[in-house]
Amino acid sequence: MARHDIRAQLMPRRYTTIAAEIGAKVSNLPITEGGAFRAGQVLVQFDCLIQKAQLDKAEAELEGAEQTLKSNLRLEQLNSVGQLELDLSKSATNKAKAEVGANKAVMAKCQVAAPFSGRVAEQKVREQQYVQPGQALLDILDDSVLELEFLVPSHWLRWLKVGGAFDVQIDETRKTYPARFTRIGARVDPVSQSVKVAAAIHGKFPELMAGMSGKVLVAPTEGQ
Numbered sequence: 001m002a003r004h005d006i007r008a009q010l011m012p013r014r015y016t017t018i019a020a021e022i023g024a025k026v027s028n029l030p031i032t033e034g035g036a037f038r039a040g041q042v043l044v045q046f047d048c049l050i051q052k053a054q055l056d057k058a059e060a061e062l063e064g065a066e067q068t069l070k071s072n073l074r075l076e077q078l079n080s081v082g083q084l085e086l087d088l089s090k091s092a093t094n095k096a097k098a099e100v101g102a103n104k105a106v107m108a109k110c111q112v113a114a115p116f117s118g119r120v121a122e123q124k125v126r127e128q129q130y131v132q133p134g135q136a137l138l139d140i141l142d143d144s145v146l147e148l149e150f151l152v153p154s155h156w157l158r159w160l161k162v163g164g165a166f167d168v169q170i171d172e173t174r175k176t177y178p179a180r181f182t183r184i185g186a187r188v189d190p191v192s193q194s195v196k197v198a199a200a201i202h203g204k205f206p207e208l209m210a211g212m213s214g215k216v217l218v219a220p221t222e223g224q
Helices: 049-077 083-108 154-158
Strands: 004-019 024-028 042-047 111-113 118-123 136-153 165-170 175-189 194-201 213-218
Touching: 004 118, 042 136, 049 083, 136 154, 136 175, 136 213, 154 175, 154 194, 165 194
Parallel strands: none
Antiparallel strands: 004 136, 004 213, 024 042, 042 111, 118 136, 136 194, 165 175, 165 213, 175 194
C-alpha cells in the first residue's frame, strides 16, 4: 500500500484568550507562564477595594430602604401613611436591591477562573499593572488532547472513516506517534479536490507540545 505524506501541526483541543471584564489593578497571577492549572482555579486576581466599598455602600442603602419600607408598612396598617409615600419607599427598596445586585456582579469579576484545565501559553500582563475592560490577560490552552488538522484528497472519502488509525512523525522529537481520525469536513473544496479532516494523538506523550509539526503518514486501504 502506498503511503501519503502530509504536513500537519499539533494544536490544543481548546484554547482561548482570557480578558479583563472590569478596569482594575492586577494583584496576583498565581499561575506563571507555562504553568498548569485545573478547571475553576483562579488565574487572575484583581485589587477590588474600590468595588468592595461600593458594594458596602449599596448594602447600607438597601438596609436603610428596607427599614423605611418596613416602617411605612406598619403605618399603613394604622392608616397613617399616604399611598404615594408607601409606593416611593417600595421603589427605593427595589432600586437599592438592584444596586446591590449590580455591585455583586462586578465583585464576581474580581477573580478570573479557568474555564477548563490546561496550561498558560502566554502571560500578557504583570502584577500591579492596571488593565482596562476587554484587555487581554492570558492565553491559555488545553493540551490534554493534541489534535491535528490537515487536508486530504477528496477521493479518500471512499475509505476514510472516523476512528481510522494512522501515524504522525513529529519533527521536533524525531519520533512516530499513533493517531486516529476524529472529524471529517462537511464539504469538498472543488478547486483543490480536497477535504479537511481532524485527528487526535492516541495516547499520552509528555514530550509533545502544541505548535510542534510533522508528517502525517497515511496508508490508504488497499486498492484505493
